[in-house]
Amino acid sequence: MIKIDINKKLHGSNADMQLKVDLEIKENEFVALSGESGSGKTTLLRVLAGLEEAEGTIQVGSQIWQDSKSSLAPQKREIGFVFQDYALFDNMSVGQNLLFVNKDQNLCDHLLSITGMSELKKRSPNTLSGGQKQRVSLCRAMMKRPKLLLMDEPLSALDPYMRSKLQREILTLHKEFGTTTIMVSHDPSEIYRLSSRVIVLNQGQIINDGSAKDILLKTTGSAKFSFKGELLEIVKVDVIYIAIISIAQQLVEVVITADQAKSLSVGSIVNVSTKAFSPTITL
Amino acid sequence: MNILVAKVINIESVDSLNIVNFTLEDQNLSMMSLDLDENVKVGVEVELSMNPSHVAIAKEFSGTLSYSNQLKAKIVSLENGELLSSVKLLVNGSELESIITLNSSKKMNLQVGDNVTLLIKASELSILRVL
The missing domain is CATH 3.40.50.300 (P-loop containing nucleotide triphosphate hydrolases)
Incomplete structure (x- = not known):
């Protein structure tokens, strides 16, 4: 000891x-x-x-x-x-x-x-x-x-x-x-x-x-696939909104609801997460 | 991961949002997607992928559902765990897997040889690669 x-x-x-x-x-x-x-x-x-x-x-x-x-x-x-x-x-x-x-x-x-x-x-x-x-x-x-x-x-x-x-x-x-x-x-x-x-x-x-x-393992609720990123932009397309987020030198896009689009502000640090069942792994 | 080979037959776009339709012999599929790879064009063959846990099963179903993808399939094997059930199905010669709860599998009395309908939301379908 x-x-x-x-x-x-x-x-x-x-x-x-x-x-x-x-x-x-x-x-x-x-x-x-x-x-x-x-x-x-x-x-x-x-x-x-x-x-x-x-x-x-x-x-x-x-x-x-x-x-x-x-x-x-x-x-x-x-x-x-x-x-x-x-x-x-x-x-x-x-x-x-x-x-x-x-x-x-x-x-x-x-x-x-x-x-x-x-x-x-x-x-x-x-x-x-x-x-x-x-x-x-x-x-x-x-x-x-x-x-x-x-x-x-x-x-x-x-x-x-x-x-x-x-x-x-x-x-x-x-x-x-x-x-x-x-x-x-x-x-x-x-x-x-x-x-x-x-x-x-x-x-x-x-x-x-x-x-x-x-x-x-960064988790929120039951999500086991979670990353912190910076919200760069929110774009409206048809009836949905797309959040563009920078995570570890890469950009990702996440579809969000109108309510979320209103409540989130560009520049803030957000958690992007999904359950362990959703992502797919490829080489 | 489940893989199906299908041919692109139509693409509808609004800004960066797309609905892509595919054909798999006598069955049709559709996919919701943001920006598409430039190689995804009408007429090309692609590998479509979907997670087994995103594939639902309907048996002796009547009525309508919002699921864009409703595929005729036959159960070829069933593996029951303590909580989950892995169901292997044949769709136009390709094998797909559906992971559902054991409770659902029992409630529906799923058996090898059953003809069922696979349900996959357009947002859960993705293009793995262009062939």
């Missing part, structure tokens, strides 16, 4: 806010941390890693990482940290980057083989692609066999194909090493595929905590 009860004043872009997180995470849980930028996600990870100070306590298993009296140094906390920008040592080879953390040659080879990187062990990181660099960074984070793996949007700079490959590798490592993982992510498919629990932060506070499906 990981018990987190911390408090920290943050200087947000608009106003100062309080990061206030009281949370228990089970061992081996895969937690996705979501929320708008500036909501305190990265700060929370950095506090857990000991890279930033905060008031309160952090307990991992029977070990106290932080309380009112003391704070364990980052290198003494059993964590792995994966950053969005890789943060590799370019003057060392791939293998040396891993061995820098822990001199375990067998573990190094094992990790490189799981991620299909064995051939690149002697290469310098700056000769690698983004996906390969992030694999090195992930392997390096696992070299300490961390109790807690922290990842800050590790895949957001990668293309969709590379993302889904790395998602599978992250899940393999998470299971094999039995770590508890906290990953900042905004991608619903990634959150759904990887996490067993989603925590949503807003203005430094937890506003939602549950399974990916409960939190990400």
Whole structure:
């Protein structure tokens, strides 16, 4: 069990806010941390890693990482940290980057083989692609066999194909090493595929905590197919009205009644939904 | 998803709204649609699709209904679940599925071999692709 009860004043872009997180995470849980930028996600990870100070306590298993009296140094906390920008040592080879953390040659080879990187062990990181660099960074984070793996949007700079490959590798490592993982992510498919629990932060506070499906499936009433969009225009045709709505870089048209046409105003954010029985799927 | 191959025989339009009529051998279908693909023209063959849960069944029906699409069909199989019933039907040689509640299926005493009428609203019919 990981018990987190911390408090920290943050200087947000608009106003100062309080990061206030009281949370228990089970061992081996895969937690996705979501929320708008500036909501305190990265700060929370950095506090857990000991890279930033905060008031309160952090307990991992029977070990106290932080309380009112003391704070364990980052290198003494059993964590792995994966950053969005890789943060590799370019003057060392791939293998040396891993061995820098822990001199375990067998573990190094094992990790490189799981991620299909064995051939690149002697290469310098700056000769690698983004996906390969992030694999090195992930392997390096696992070299300490961390109790807690922290990842800050590790895949957001990668293309969709590379993302889904790395998602599978992250899940393999998470299971094999039995770590508890906290990953900042905004991608619903990634959150759904990887996490067993989603925590949503807003203005430094937890506003939602549950399974990916409960939190990400946007529903109103019995509709299971629901999207938020901006109402761009309402056009009258014959006796019906057509609402033109922009959803995720696409336009959709929805037939509405005269009453609805009167009550809706152009520019407002609307929910477009239908029951799970209505849509059809084609390739 | 249900698919029927039919030929476009008429298109009526008002602004971006269209009513498209199709023929399927001796039976006719019609579809309500917003803007049509430019390839949808009189004379072309299309694949029409409709969701099984949007296909209703009428048996020994008399009277009139607003359903634009009333297709003669024969039941070829019935699969009853705990709550729903999946009814497979043959319409001019094509197999369609209707998903109705088990209650309805029992109430109507639907049996394999029954001649029934399929009911599909014009707004529930769509063109999957132009052939």
